[in-house]
Amino acid sequence: MDGTDVITSEKPEATPTPTTPSVASPIGKPPTWQSRQQQAQSTLQGMFQQAAADVRVRASGLEENVLRPAGVYAGDLAQRRPIASTFMFMLALLSALPIATFLGFALLAALFILGTALSLGFLLLGAVLCAAGGVLLVALVISTGMAFALTLAVIGSWLVIKLTVHLRLKGVHGMADFVYEVKEKIGADWAWERREKMRQKKYAAQQTAVL
Structure with a gap:
């Protein structure tokens, strides 16, 4: 050290400038519910x-x-023309009530006739629909009876044909085959019930064997 004071100068710190909050521009911003x-x-x-x-x-x-x-x-x-104007005024004044009554009566009559026509139209429509429904019901009953009769006729024809075939092939011994085939064919509608019962019996037998 040479005894001389060395003066060191430090740089002053930069003063921070206040920042203002940026305001978003309304341009391009979607409108809110209030707007x-x-x-x-x-x-x-x-x-x-x-x-x-x-x-x-x-x-x-x-x-x-x-x-x-x-x-x-x-x-x-x-x-x-004071006399003529007075007469016209009195005539208009006295005719206002009859004219208004006539217009009201005409309107009510038109509404009544229109309502009556609509009511009669609906009643007639209901009667026609009821008659058509009765005819449809009769037709359905007849169709059901005819379907039942035709089903019996088809089954009877099939039985006669099968019996004839079995008797021609095996004679009297063909009756057993005929009865077996008839039982199988006619009982086909209830075969699922028989299979269900057999399955239950088989399952019960298996459970008994396990125990």
Whole structure:
């Protein structure tokens, strides 16, 4: 050391700059449920306002084109022909109730006739369907009887043919073969029951032998 003070300068630390949180841009972000609801409400409100404006325009047009000219004409007619206008007013006033009664009666009569026609139509349809159902039931009963009779005829024909064949081949001794074959053929519908019983007996015998 030469006695001289060596001054070492240290670099100052960099001050961290505050970072601001980034805000996501709404562009490209899918709409939320609230935004969709607000959009739907604004659309409905716009449609309602448009409909109200159309109604106001049409009402004002009706007032300007029909009601005001009619009022002006009625006032002019009352000034020019007071007796005739008074008579027409009284006639219209007294005829309003009969005309309304006639229209109501006509409407009720039309509804009554229409309802009666529909009721009669449904009743007629029900009667026709019941008659057709009865015919169908009779046809099914006849078909069942004919099927039973034809089945018996086929079985009888088969028995006669088999008996004839066995008697021609073996004579009187063919009766045993005929009876055996008849039992096998006719009992084929219940063969599953016999097989089930035999299987149960065989299983019981095996269990007894094991014990």
